[in-house]
Amino acid sequence: DVKVTQSSRYLVKRTGEKVFLECVQDMDHENMFWYRQDPGLGLRLIYFSYDVKMKEKGDIPEGYSVSREKKERFSLILESASTNQTSMYLCASSRLAGGSSYEQYFGPGTRLTVT
Amino acid sequence: QQQVKQSPQSLIVQKGGISIINCAYENTAFDYFPWYQQFPGKGPALLIAIRPDVSEKKEGRFTISFNKSAKQFSLHIMDSQPGDSATYFCPSNTGKLIFGQGTTLQVKP
Numbered sequence: 001d002v003k004v005t006q007s008s009r010y011l012v013k014r015t016g017e018k019v020f021l022e023c024v025q026d027m028d029h030e031n032m033f034w035y036r037q038d039p040g041l042g043l044r045l046i047y048f049s050y051d052v053k054m055k056e057k058g059d060i061p062e063g064y065s066v067s068r069e070k071k072e073r074f075s076l077i078l079e080s081a082s083t084n085q086t087s088m089y090l091c092a093s094s095r096l097a098g099g100s101s102y103e104q105y106f107g108p109g110t111r112l113t114v115t
Numbered sequence: 116q117q118q119v120k121q122s123p124q125s126l127i128v129q130k131g132g133i134s135i136i137n138c139a140y141e142n143t144a145f146d147y148f149p150w151y152q153q154f155p156g157k158g159p160a161l162l163i164a165i166r167p168d169v170s171e172k173k174e175g176r177f178t179i180s181f182n183k184s185a186k187q188f189s190l191h192i193m194d195s196q197p198g199d200s201a202t203y204f205c206p207s208n209t210g211k212l213i214f215g216q217g218t219t220l221q222v223k224p
Contacts, residue, residue: 004158033211043159043204043214059213090158102147102208106158 003027004107006091012113019078021110023091030096032074033104034058034066036087043090049074050096081114088112118142118207125219134192136218138205141186148188150179151204153217159204163190195222 007022025032033048035058045058047066055066063085067075074093078085088111092104119140128134140148149164165172165179165188172179176199178191192199202219206212 031211035214040216042216045211045213048211058211092158101210102149102164102212103161104159104212106160109156109158 004091004093004105006089006107006110008110009108010111010113012115013078013081014115015082017078017081017114019081019112019114021076021078021089021091021112023074023076023093023107024072025074025091025093025105026072027093027105028071029093029105030071031094031101031104032068033092033094034064034074034076035090035092036060037090037109038087046076081112083114086112086114118209118213119205119215121205121215121218123218124216125221127221127223128195130195130197130222130224132195132222134190134195134199134220134222136190136203136205136220137187138189139185139187140207142207142209145208147208148179148181149206149208149212150177150190151206151214153202153204155201159202159214162203192220195220197222197224 004025034046037043049068065077090109091107094104121138147164150162151159152162153159176193181188202217204217206214
């Protein structure tokens, strides 16, 4: 059974803290993605990665960075958390290209609250 | 950047009815048109996808209809059930998926 796991389901952090969200996939997928989901704004792409040590900005990268040191792991970093980063964060993975690249597998999400 | 426009934003259907969600796209270079389903508290999951050279694809009660000339594709849920209540997305597919707000479907018992 394919699986994308995220390190925490719920997280509460204080403003200004450095926050790490971890994502691990066991499908040997090349692509990994980080999204945030907010009511009324849908699912928005923050960063993605096509390969180890590679990263590409999505639509809303400001205030975030990422790290991909191993193929199966993709981390989202909030350098200095702010209240407007309170959101549901979703990680996903997919094959690099070909007929199945539209099929992304999502993790269960991390509900982050910044106070 | 939105290349796919989805409607309606929300939909309420009685149990046993037909739910219809529409998407209009701009880019003709998509190789697949996928639909995702997301239940509350869960991540989205691929529901069904169609190639642009196919006019219709059916999987159980779920059918995608594709109209290339109109640049539209639709998701039909036949005999809608309360368990179908979820948010449905038709993301644009240009190497990476761009999701919008989706359509929140509520099926009333």
